[in-house]
Amino acid sequence: MASSVYIIAEHFDGKTRPVTYELASFGIKLQKSLKDAVSFLVLGDDPEIISREIAENTGLDVLAFSVPALKSYHQEIYIRILSNWLKENPFSYVLTAHTTQGMDFAPGLSIATNAGCITGVEGFSEKEGRISFQRSLFNGKISSDISPITERTILSVLPGTHKPMDFNPRAPGKVEVRAIDFSPELIRNKGLVRSRTGSQALGEAEIIISAGRGIGKQENLPLIYQLAERFSKSAVGGSRPLCDLGWLGYQQQVGVTGLSVSPRLYFACGISGAIQHLSGIRGADFIVAVNTDPTAAIFNMADVCIVEDVLSFIPVLIEALDKAAR
Amino acid sequence: MEAYELFYFIEMKILVCIKQIFNLETDIFVDSDSRWVKIRPQTEFTFNRFDEYAVEEAVRIKEKFPGTTIDIISAGPERVITAIKRLQGMGADHGIHIKCDMQGYLSPFEIAGWIASVAEKNQYDLILAGVMSEDEMQGQVGPTLAAILNRPCATAVIHQKISSEGKSVYVEREIENGYRDTLEIRLPAVLTIQSGINEPRYPTLTHMLRAKREQIEVIDSEKLERRDPRQILMDISYPQKVRPAIFLDGSAQEKANRLITILNERNIISSS
Numbered sequence: 001m002a003s004s005v006y007i008i009a010e011h012f013d014g015k016t017r018p019v020t021y022e023l024a025s026f027g028i029k030l031q032k033s034l035k036d037a038v039s040f041l042v043l044g045d046d047p048e049i050i051s052r053e054i055a056e057n058t059g060l061d062v063l064a065f066s067v068p069a070l071k072s073y074h075q076e077i078y079i080r081i082l083s084n085w086l087k088e089n090p091f092s093y094v095l096t097a098h099t100t101q102g103m104d105f106a107p108g109l110s111i112a113t114n115a116g117c118i119t120g121v122e123g124f125s126e127k128e129g130r131i132s133f134q135r136s137l138f139n140g141k142i143s144s145d146i147s148p149i150t151e152r153t154i155l156s157v158l159p160g161t162h163k164p165m166d167f168n169p170r171a172p173g174k175v176e177v178r179a180i181d182f183s184p185e186l187i188r189n190k191g192l193v194r195s196r197t198g199s200q201a202l203g204e205a206e207i208i209i210s211a212g213r214g215i216g217k218q219e220n221l222p223l224i225y226q227l228a229e230r231f232s233k234s235a236v237g238g239s240r241p242l243c244d245l246g247w248l249g250y251q252q253q254v255g256v257t258g259l260s261v262s263p264r265l266y267f268a269c270g271i272s273g274a275i276q277h278l279s280g281i282r283g284a285d286f287i288v289a290v291n292t293d294p295t296a297a298i299f300n301m302a303d304v305c306i307v308e309d310v311l312s313f314i315p316v317l318i319e320a321l322d323k324a325a326r
Numbered sequence: 327m328e329a330y331e332l333f334y335f336i337e338m339k340i341l342v343c344i345k346q347i348f349n350l351e352t353d354i355f356v357d358s359d360s361r362w363v364k365i366r367p368q369t370e371f372t373f374n375r376f377d378e379y380a381v382e383e384a385v386r387i388k389e390k391f392p393g394t395t396i397d398i399i400s401a402g403p404e405r406v407i408t409a410i411k412r413l414q415g416m417g418a419d420h421g422i423h424i425k426c427d428m429q430g431y432l433s434p435f436e437i438a439g440w441i442a443s444v445a446e447k448n449q450y451d452l453i454l455a456g457v458m459s460e461d462e463m464q465g466q467v468g469p470t471l472a473a474i475l476n477r478p479c480a481t482a483v484i485h486q487k488i489s490s491e492g493k494s495v496y497v498e499r500e501i502e503n504g505y506r507d508t509l510e511i512r513l514p515a516v517l518t519i520q521s522g523i524n525e526p527r528y529p530t531l532t533h534m535l536r537a538k539r540e541q542i543e544v545i546d547s548e549k550l551e552r553r554d555p556r557q558i559l560m561d562i563s564y565p566q567k568v569r570p571a572i573f574l575d576g577s578a579q580e581k582a583n584r585l586i587t588i589l590n591e592r593n594i595i596s597s598s
Contacts, residue, residue: 012502072507076478100501104481107434107466111473116556117435119464132560138461139350142363143565144431150556186478186515190508195484195500207594231595241375244522250504257482257500257520265594272351275463286592287569288585294573295353300565304588305573306581313578320582321595 002037003092003151005030007060008082009042010097011050012072019097019157021164024058026157027095028165033126036092039063039173041085043078045070051175059169064177069184072192076184078105083112091152098156098279100257106156115152120275122161136275140297158275160260160282195250202252205235207265208284210254211247212239212277214270214291214310218247223314224269230321237261239277255280270310273298290314336492337393340384341445342418343455343467344377344400346409350461360561362430373409376456378416380519382526384454385417387488395419399444401437403427407542414537415529421540426547431559434466439553441467442474444545452495453516457482465518472516479516480509484523488513 007027010017027038039061042051047064055062065081082105086094094109096102098120110117123134125145132147133155202208209228211221228234238248240255254261255277262283269290271277278301281287289302290310299305306313348369355364381398388394398414400406401424410421424440426432445453453472458465465481472479484506485498494513498506500520511517529537574581589595 075480079473100482100499103465104469104499107469108473108479110435110556111470116433117466117470118557119466130560136463136565137562138354138363140565141350141354142356142562144562145560146431146557147560148557153557186512187480188510190496190510192501193498193506193508195498195504195506240521246525250522257502259503265589265592274460282568286594288589293351297565299571299573300567301569302571303569304585305571306585307573308578308581313582316578317582317585320579320586324586324590324595 003090005034005036005038005093005095006086006091007038007040007095008102009040009050009054009062010099010101011042011044014050016050016053017097017099018164019099019159020054021057022159022162023095023097023157024054024060024167025162025165027060029162030093030124033124033131034092041065041082043067043070043081048175048177051177052172055173055175056169058167059171059173061173062175064175066177066179067182069182071189073101073104074184074187074189075105075108076187077182079108079112080182081180082109086113093152094154096154096156098158098256102156106154110154113152113154114150115154116148116150117154118146118148119156121155121157136297139272139274140278140300141295158279159256160279201235202237202254202259202261205261206233206263207231207267208235208237208254208261208263209267209269210237210239210271211242211269212271213241214272216270216311218245220311221247223311227267227269227314227318230318230325231265239271239274268298268302269314271298272296273301335393336391336488337395338387338391338451338488338492339449340387340394340396341448341450341453342377342380342384342396342398342413343441343453343471344381344398344409344413345374345456345459346371346400346402346406347374347459347461348372356562356564360563361559363562371405371408373413374456374459374461376458376460376519376521378413378456378526379521379523380454380456381413381416381418382524383486383519385527386524387452388417391488391492397422397448397450399424399441401426401432401440401547410542411534411537412529414540415534416527417530417533418537421537421542423542423544424547424550425544433555433557434464434470435557436553436555438467438470438474440547440550441471443550445471445475451492451514452488453477453514455516455518457518457520468516468518475516477514477516478511479518480511481518482520483517484520486517
């Protein structure tokens, strides 16, 4: 029996997340190497509208599971329903997004289906008939190729690594909705709460000056704000460790669990470039990075690389900017 | 009266999974056979920052429910004992070292399998781990362990509270766009802890001395149930540049001037 590639759609608050279409692109590219059928699985309490939208946009078939208890993502329900389906339907790969949803259920789903699990996948390559998946290691300083040695593998694909392609479907995919009644036993969902507000400032800024651990001490933060003041429509952001230290608010965090940004200029000061951070800045038009470590991964993503200590370089830059503006 | 006693006598058995890593702000080289990385011999080892938050959370539970015991477990060569003892110094009771001298990539499935074998025997009420390791960032050991043990799990936990009966845990998971997902999970369970949930304490001298004296339980990984890996590392390389970058040279002053010219050309700044 032919094997399939299944893509798990990610949606939130009744809307398909953009990463869902990135997964579709990844799946279609993978299909060219595998010749397996590619289709979507959608789970939700009312999945039909989203399913039709995905089928229309991509031309791929969609099987939707309508589960009344699924008001929002729920790990136990996802793993139970998906594994029940996957046990009866042979698959080579299941594609999930490397988000807080995908990362939450992908490993458990792999155990429930006797599959392997590769997370944070950025791409794949084929050598001598063997497919391997790329993912970053050691703060992005190293890239690795991981190859499945089982017939089945669950992948979580890093958002931003695959631009949604022009799907140009000849016809919309088929949509089938199945009602399933399942009540979770071990995990009870108590709803979503807002934990922070005001992230619009960062999302709307045209220029983001961002700080990382390279700034050393909290007392050096004003330097970053002073640099930001030299640009109009600017905002100050930072890497997760700085937010964890309480130096910046979480609404200023850029990266996978923070905000993905697409400013005209992203200015990274003392940021090493962990993949979680880089994933959030792929959409930036232009990236300037200052770091003392010439091998820092941020330089692989930057347009302009400056190997300097931020603390000594920024004052020089501020002075030069002021001089140029006069 | 009875309810009060019930609350007071909750004794949790907690396991915290930790990982030793080397300092990432250092030169990392691809080994000649491209199978794993090489570092300079003097490179210092430390512990995974995310696991420190997990240990702190365990110690806070112990403070609330006296009688709680905390075991810290780590898999790796002899040197990981340093990391176990350092984190034990924050207030954990026992250390368990799964000894394995294998070099190179070990899949999270194999590591979670070893920890599961140990955890099955010890019957923990709660297993904590960092949300991911800083070096490999797979985020898999915690949820994989939970699935092998057939226990519920929540990842990226940014707040937790054990219920007064000790039968469940209220959890807030950090998700995207500034939301938290709130859940009630039946114990025993596995939680992976997101950074920022607390402010990890420094180890106290008393605890450090006790950790130093304490005998770490060493378990040979070969004596544990073997689970065949489901994926292998083919090779590693230096990453390719995503954008055609230019490195500016000269003095700091020259670099600053050159940068301003570039930003001008791109109309990002305008000067008269």
